[in-house]
Amino acid sequence: MSFSKTLVLVNCLVPGALLAWDWWRGQLGADPLNFITRSTGTLTLVFLLITLAVTPARKLTGANWLVKYRRTVGLYAFFYGAAHLLAYVWFDKAFDLRAVASDVAQRRFILVGVLAFTLMVPLAVTSTNKMIKRLGGKRWARLHRLVYASAVAGVLHFYLLVKADTTKPLLFAAALALLLGYRFIASQRQAPTSLGIIER
Amino acid sequence: MAEKIKSSEITDKRLYYGRRLFMRGAALAASTAATGLLYKRLLAPSPKQELPAAVREGAARGRWDLPGERATPYEDITSYNNFYEFSTDKEGVAGAAKNFVTRPWAVEVGGLVARPRTFDLDELLSLAPQEDRIYRLRCVEGWSMVIPWQGFPLARLLREVEPLGNAAHVAFQTLHDPRRMPNQRTRVLDWPYVEGLRLDEALHPLTILATGLYGEALPPQDGAPVRLVVPWKYGFKSIKSVVKITLVERQPPATWNLAAADEYGFYSNVNPDVPHPRWSQRTERRIGEWGRRPTLLFNGYAEEVAQMYAGMDLKYYF
Numbered sequence: 436m437s438f439s440k441t442l443v444l445v446n447c448l449v450p451g452a453l454l455a456w457d458w459w460r461g462q463l464g465a466d467p468l469n470f471i472t473r474s475t476g477t478l479t480l481v482f483l484l485i486t487l488a489v490t491p492a493r494k495l496t497g498a499n500w501l502v503k504y505r506r507t508v509g510l511y512a513f514f515y516g517a518a519h520l521l522a523y524v525w526f527d528k529a530f531d532l533r534a535v536a537s538d539v540a541q542r543r544f545i546l547v548g549v550l551a552f553t554l555m556v557p558l559a560v561t562s563t564n565k566m567i568k569r570l571g572g573k574r575w576a577r578l579h580r581l582v583y584a585s586a587v588a589g590v591l592h593f594y595l596l597v598k599a600d601t602t603k604p605l606l607f608a609a610a611l612a613l614l615l616g617y618r619f620i621a622s623q624r625q626a627p628t629s630l631g632i633i634e635r
Numbered sequence: 636m637a638e639k640i641k642s643s644e645i646t647d648k649r650l651y652y653g654r655r656l657f658m659r660g661a662a663l664a665a666s667t668a669a670t671g672l673l674y675k676r677l678l679a680p681s682p683k684q685e686l687p688a689a690v691r692e693g694a695a696r697g698r699w700d701l702p703g704e705r706a707t708p709y710e711d712i713t714s715y716n717n718f719y720e721f722s723t724d725k726e727g728v729a730g731a732a733k734n735f736v737t738r739p740w741a742v743e744v745g746g747l748v749a750r751p752r753t754f755d756l757d758e759l760l761s762l763a764p765q766e767d768r769i770y771r772l773r774c775v776e777g778w779s780m781v782i783p784w785q786g787f788p789l790a791r792l793l794r795e796v797e798p799l800g801n802a803a804h805v806a807f808q809t810l811h812d813p814r815r816m817p818n819q820r821t822r823v824l825d826w827p828y829v830e831g832l833r834l835d836e837a838l839h840p841l842t843i844l845a846t847g848l849y850g851e852a853l854p855p856q857d858g859a860p861v862r863l864v865v866p867w868k869y870g871f872k873s874i875k876s877v878v879k880i881t882l883v884e885r886q887p888p889a890t891w892n893l894a895a896a897d898e899y900g901f902y903s904n905v906n907p908d909v910p911h912p913r914w915s916q917r918t919e920r921r922i923g924e925w926g927r928r929p930t931l932l933f934n935g936y937a938e939e940v941a942q943m944y945a946g947m948d949l950k951y952y953f
Contacts, residue, residue: 453671462680464726465710465726470680
């Protein structure tokens with residue numbers, strides 16, 4: 436692995452490592468379990484947005500080498516998402532899967548959150564070079580557009596769970612709208628000239 | 636070959652790799668430090684509050700514990716607060732409220748009473764002896780604490796102003812002063828924060844006005860200088876930093892009820908059988924504990940308060 440990739444790999448782990456370290460030292464405030472659940476959720480969204488920022492950043496600046504790091508960042512989004520789900524199932528439900536199922540059935544924000552995570556699973560599974568080859572670039576790319584749906588569901592999940600102050604979820608929503616809006620406009624611009632054959 | 640490089644000028648292989656290793660190490664250290672700082676800045680919780688010496692001693696002797704239930708540590712009660720007038724971030728309230736000035740302070744008591752009167756803080760404190768009341772506090776969000784309050788029954792204050800026969804409810808209001816309560820500049824809630832009780836609830840001996848915590852003056856983040864505590868209702872009913880108490884006939888408005896009537900009822904009695912629309916109320920996390928405890932009807936005070944709601948459909952009047 437190249438050094439720069441190692442650099443990205445290690446840096447993405449830093450928030451998780453600090454979270455674990457603060458937990459170990461008892462420095463997560465009055466409700467550490469809730470803190471872990473909240474921050475792993477936030478980190479999932481942060482890493483999803485960074486992943487989604489790669490393509491616009493590449494196209495706007497021409498820094499095509501950025502794509503080298505996208506898989507790592509995307510897998511970290513999955514990793515923090517899995518940690519978030521585990522925190523909920525463990526801390527809030529004590530691994531009582533029936534309670535989880537009834538929660539999913541009854542509470543919209545939990546359903547939407549589970550959906551956001553589930554959509555990431557096939558993307559994580561097909562993230563290896565081997566799987567890209569097996570699926571073929573085009574099909575792989577089409578499959579990986581699921582990340583848009585996952586991010587929308589993730590931000591909606593955040594928005595639905597807050598009590599009154601929607602500032603943070605709306606900030607995430609604005610960033611996501613920007614990143615998805617860029618793609619939409621870019622595709623609209625390309626479409627007429629290439630007669631519907633869009634280079635991605 | 637044009638010029639011969641003397642072997643002495645060639646960087647030693649070990650040195651070359653050593654330098655590269657050093658540069659890489661530096662890059663790794665610098666970038667992780669930057670990422671770490673960013674994380675600390677944006678996500679990490681703020682440090683806990685200082686512990687007054689007297690509190691530490693009392694807590695060590697178990698002075699504030701309930702039978703079978705330990706008092707929540709002072710640091711947790713004073714660093715984990717829902718007080719939207721200062722911040723919507725529970726861990727940010729203590730910092731935002733630390734310079735909140737609570738003297739002078741006046742509480743205006745009026746409405747349907749024979750002797751309306753404004754009390755300053757010292758008058759309130761001298762109205763009745765301060766009693767220790769160690770109560771469970773159950774937040775509607777699903778966490779709970781055991782809190783050693785000092786205060787006196789609200790009934791004592793109400794007796795002072797002599798409610799009239801047609802007074803059936805009591806309305807409460809928090810200070811409204813965006814210069815002192817900076818988050819009142821935002822519109823997260825409709826300011827000022829208001830709450831209400833039925834008169835019998837207000838007169839119930841468990842209902843107190845609290846002015847102290849752990850034997851110390853009530854800190855700003857916990858509702859200084861005087862707040863309501865109604866231990867069998869969800870925490871948001873126990874309005875903080877009260878400036879106005881008005882006896883009225885009809886059920887008065889309540890802030891969270893106005894914000895989301897389907898989620899926060901006027902009564903808001905703790906009840907494991909009435910779920911919040913977005914989460915179950917069957918269990919709660921006691922702050923400081925690992926697992927979750929079952930939530931008790933009326934927060935464990937059913938014996939004292941249930942008769943006030945006899946015959947009422949608690950799912951309808953939630």
